[in-house]
Amino acid sequence: MPRYFFDVRAGGPEFDDTGTELSGPDDARQKAKRLLPDIARENIPEEGDHHTFAVMVKDENGHPVYSATLTFAGLRLPR
Template structure:
């Protein structure tokens, strides 16, 4: 099992993962990154503007990037 760190960036705020999580496979790492992004967006989007992008960068124990994913969330008023 190897330890991976999931750092989240939203353009202005960076949340660094100091603990990391152990996974057996890189597929599990990707799945965790994809689960993490909607949770972050759900928590942060209500407090931010209508255009947001959330990126998770996963690094290994040696701090080498192994995976990155970005979720964009855009809300636009359709009335004036």
Template sequence: MAHYTIDTDDDDKYVEGHYGEGLTCPLAARSMALSALPDMVRDRLPNGDRCTFRAIVRDENGMEIYTATLMLVGEWKVIRPPS
């Protein structure tokens, strides 16, 4: 039976997942990767106006089989207020 893990990357920190998570279905791993992205954003709001968050599904051989990416982009539409 195949096993999968999910790594995360938020531009500052790459965290490798553990195969002990019990993921044996690639579709369940995909679903978990997608659901991890909002939590990643809540846990680490960027200092600037741009940040990329990724959740990567790897199989038991370490091969990346799926990547979910969320790009956060903030843009001023008026004159930027003083800091």
């Protein structure tokens, strides 16, 4: 089974050195789509109302196969 690596940017870059065995690029895409909301939920900064979270999925040869971003944007409204 091929191995895919999920490099995440949620403030600073975090590189996946272990990877995950998945059946193919479609499964890697689905995993990335589930991963981003979890990362955002845990990493939305207390200060500031704008943040972008990103994941780059690479195959065993280091070739990118999928990229996704999720943007948090908050706006404080007057009373």
